[in-house]
Amino acid sequence: MGEPKKKGESLTQTAKSYIESLVKQIVFNYKTEINSKYLDKGIMVEDDSIELYNEVRFTNYQKNEVRLFNEWIEGECDINAPDKIIDIKSSWSKDTFIATPDEINDKDYEWQLRGYMWLYNKDNSELAYCLVDTPDTLLEWENNLSIHHCSDIAPELRLTTKTFKRDTALEEKIKEKVKACRLYASEYESKILNK
Numbered sequence: 001m002g003e004p005k006k007k008g009e010s011l012t013q014t015a016k017s018y019i020e021s022l023v024k025q026i027v028f029n030y031k032t033e034i035n036s037k038y039l040d041k042g043i044m045v046e047d048d049s050i051e052l053y054n055e056v057r058f059t060n061y062q063k064n065e066v067r068l069f070n071e072w073i074e075g076e077c078d079i080n081a082p083d084k085i086i087d088i089k090s091s092w093s094k095d096t097f098i099a100t101p102d103e104i105n106d107k108d109y110e111w112q113l114r115g116y117m118w119l120y121n122k123d124n125s126e127l128a129y130c131l132v133d134t135p136d137t138l139l140e141w142e143n144n145l146s147i148h149h150c151s152d153i154a155p156e157l158r159l160t161t162k163t164f165k166r167d168t169a170l171e172e173k174i175k176e177k178v179k180a181c182r183l184y185a186s187e188y189e190s191k192i193l194n195k
Helices: 013-027 037-044 046-057 106-120 168-193
Strands: 085-090 124-130 159-165
Touching (some): 013 168, 037 046, 037 085, 046 124, 085 106, 106 168
Parallel strands (some): 085 124
16 A cells, blocks of 8 residues: 555556466466465464463453455454454564554554455454564574563563554545556566567
8 A cells, every 4th residue: 555656657666576476377387485484473372372361351352253345355363253243463572572552653553454444344453463482483593581581471461462443535546556456467467478
């Protein structure tokens, strides 16, 4: 959703590169997988992070398993609460944990949450950074294990959140970006197929 550096452009170079990668995967029939220890931890400890959230907030939320889509976007939020969408982010270590709401960079996940509010028709969303123990299987090459074990820290110190309110005008911006992405994808595919 960033703004391009060149005047008159509708997509950033990063967006164009990503679209090109997706188009190549379709045209040449392959799939690129992204693997990292950070993503692996997020997947492995998602239930632990939801449990931490529930403990601190005195709730009993469960992991959402319903993926939704509309004409423009699709997505699957982590928690579909009655009054809001909650997206869980599990920090890699004490070093990388977002310790205060002021440290949260809106640009990182704001648009993801806006998409979820639109898809799930909720007026509010919450981004929740959680600090939970890193599974030992991911620590084989780590030198400083102390930054990965945190269950001795008070639960309320291991959760940092920021809320966002729904804005339908920004949903219209998402539509415009999706239109630009689709146009660029079509143009790039044509360049590949008609060279």
